[in-house]
Amino acid sequence: MIIRVAVAAIINQDKEVLIAKRSKDQHQGNKWEFPGGKVEANETSQEALHREIMEELGIDIQSSSEMTSITHEYIEENPDNSKTVILDVFDVRDWRGEPKGVEGQPIRWVTVSEIDDYEFPIANVEIVNIIKHL
Numbered sequence: 001m002i003i004r005v006a007v008a009a010i011i012n013q014d015k016e017v018l019i020a021k022r023s024k025d026q027h028q029g030n031k032w033e034f035p036g037g038k039v040e041a042n043e044t045s046q047e048a049l050h051r052e053i054m055e056e057l058g059i060d061i062q063s064s065s066e067m068t069s070i071t072h073e074y075i076e077e078n079p080d081n082s083k084t085v086i087l088d089v090f091d092v093r094d095w096r097g098e099p100k101g102v103e104g105q106p107i108r109w110v111t112v113s114e115i116d117d118y119e120f121p122i123a124n125v126e127i128v129n130i131i132k133h134l
């Protein structure tokens with residue numbers, strides 16, 4: 001199974017990035033993530049980004065730019081559970097509203113020097129690296 005995911009690196013004026021905690025029942029549960037979700041059929045990644053970020057954080061993205069795209073294969077013990085994710089990552093600096101964990105998920109603004117204190121899915125290594133060098 002291959003799934004495309006739209007992901008936001010939301011960065012504020014203090015250069016902090018917004019992270020959210022995945023629930024224990026989700027794939028890669030209990031890890032921190034950059035908010036986002038699956039791209040649906042008949043939707044571009046950028047459209048999915050705007051939709052998911054409104055659903056998850058209640059904010060309206062005003063503009064976003066492509067940051068990177070990462071393909072990663074998660075291999076599970078049960079091969080039926082293995083999946084390849086394509087993470088289309090966007091740099092987001094401009095939005096309307098105040099982010100909230102709309103789905104009850106903990107959210108945090110973290111600085112580049114704090115980011116290594118959080119555990120992310122392995123596919124996120126390159127994203128974290130890019131953010132550190134912005």
Ligand SMILES: Nc1nc2c([nH]c(=O)n2[C@H]2C[C@H](O)[C@@H](COP(=O)(O)OP(=O)(O)OP(=O)(O)O)O2)c(=O)[nH]1
Pocket residue numbers: 005006007026027028032033034035036037038052085087121122123124
């Ligand atoms: N949102 C997000 N997903 C990530 C990141 N890193 C990473 O490997 N993933 C993986 C985990 C999941 O397999 C997939 C994203 O799915 P998701 O669970 O966020 O999708 P969704 O918001 O549509 O939610 P759901 O209702 O299906 O749970 O991508 C990340 O930083 N953010």
Ligand SMILES: [Mg+2]
Pocket residue numbers: 035036037038056
């Ligand atoms: Mg999601």
